[in-house]
Amino acid sequence: MLIFLVILSLLLLQGVSIFNMDYLFYSLGTMGDALPFIKLAASINEGGAKAAFIGNEKFDHLASSMGVKLFSVSSLAAYQNSYNNPLTWSRHHAQNHYNDFHFPAIKRTFKTIESIIRKGHKPIIIYQDALSGARMAAEEFGLKSCQVVLAPQGIGSILSPPYPMRRQVEERLWGEIFPQIRGKAKKDTFDRLVRPLINPARKELGLAQWSLSDLPDMETSPSILALFPAWLKPNPGDWPKQLVNTGFILGETQDSESNARLDEFINQYGAPLVFTFGTGIPVTNLLIDKIRNLCRIIGKPGIFVAHSKNESFFECGEFPVLILPSVPFSYLFARAALVIHHGGIGTCAQALATGIPQVISPYTFDQPDNAFLLWQLGISNAIDFLSDSVNQIASCVMEVLSSHSIKEKVKYYQNLTTDETESSVQFLLSLKE
Structure with missing residues (x-):
């Protein structure tokens, strides 16, 4: 020794x-x-x-x-x-x-x-x-x-x-x-x-x-x-x-860790529209106003995951918007109605794994191709969230939410998406x- x-x-x-x-x-x-x-x-x-x-x-x-x-x-x-x-x-x-x-x-x-x-x-x-x-x-x-x-x-x-x-x-x-x-x-x-x-x-x-x-x-x-x-x-x-x-x-695959603020919001207002645009999209008052108007038209509350912002709550009648700086996507997506995001491959994968419908607003790098591939699979559609009007975006979101074909294919690919x-x-x- x-x-x-x-x-x-x-x-x-x-x-x-x-x-x-x-x-x-x-x-x-x-x-x-x-x-x-x-x-x-x-x-x-x-x-x-x-x-x-x-x-x-x-x-x-x-x-x-x-x-x-x-x-x-x-x-x-x-x-x-x-x-x-x-x-x-x-x-x-x-x-x-x-x-x-x-x-x-x-x-x-x-x-x-x-x-x-x-x-x-x-x-x-x-x-x-x-x-x-x-x-x-x-x-x-x-x-x-x-x-x-x-x-x-x-x-x-x-x-x-x-x-x-x-x-x-x-x-x-x-x-x-x-x-x-x-x-x-x-x-x-x-x-x-x-x-x-x-x-x-x-x-x-x-x-x-x-x-x-x-x-x-x-x-x-x-x-x-x-x-x-x-x-x-x-x-x-x-x-x-x-x-x-x-x-x-997959980034986060466990749903066991609860988020009290998120749970309280969903229990009170129902399954939300989720918004997350990655690192590169600046969070402005105009962007937040667009999200609030979209939630009002669709008739659902919104949760906006914005890494550059502190937690905040925006009144909007029956359909308010909660901004969170971070939350595990596996936990959030499993409790949401639909996610609107930038098309990063990690976010696409997490949405596929939780079986949530997607609407993608791609900007650069791999995002346009990811959006195309998911559209080709028949499980999502694409918009330009910064340039399209609220009514144009609302029409696309409602089409995805109401599509029986998309719902079936989302579940099919959820079963194929494993870590x-x-x-x-x-x-x-x-x-x-």
Whole structure:
């Protein structure tokens, strides 16, 4: 025993860890991006292996509450400055968003992984972005790695392009036009991001410069894990061969924890319309007035989950609106009549899992394609909540609520929507073999 303690002390003094870091998860985005990675890391830890999360310090409390160590490579201020800025959600602002938020994390992520390797670890790297410091480190240090894609929009396809691109080009021209678009997009990425930003950062890290042909992408990822079910969008035939579908990682799957204010409101006024527009939509008095008028027309109370607002109550006759800064969607959706949301894949999945009708107001990123896929399944419809009139939105909501076909299909897909954390973990564990 004494000999063991002496050896242990020597190892600790030399900075050598006797506990192996098996997995490092990297994601730098919103809650919808971070939560699946942290939940997967937590499940791996519960199984006896060791996993940690690399991301923004905003998620430190979430990670620690789930028993996951977070290595911060981006500040809370950077997160707030980026995602609380409505321009971030505009395609015209994408360059500034990358410059101000994503790019500064590249060297920090690479160096974080490098320091972990120097302590004797050889983790498998699980990353979201192919141009990240996480993938750079995996390639530089010869580590196994896996790219994670959360929604079908993130997978390039000529046979079945994502919406709205599929609508902007005639189907007979897809094979001709989309390869050209893909080539131009790759060159644009090289000219705007790689040449002026990433290559200088790689030089500082002692890495070789990337040429246009060197750029990593999903096609060259060693493994790909798609965190959505195959029935949401079947493989059209030209997805990467190494891609494996498991299914959704549901954010909150337990309904046991009650919310007294929410329960009191629903018990008094009935099943509400739920409104949640993600991180990027500014909450203004005009938006709240639109929600109140819509509730009055539909004849139902409203609950608006707005992360930037404190709890508040708006009188509106028989159909008031309660604003909450946060509430578990699994708990809220199970007690609601319908949810109107932005179309983030996490919110779509939680609505599917609770069997609630959806009306989607997509804005950018994967949201338009998610809205299209759910409409294609026959379980939702889409609006533009900011631009459409209250009467237009009300007409769409009433159509969804009254549709017998939608009610049947919502229940059908509810039965198919399961939390696939365990099957995703099993896939990741198989990478060690």
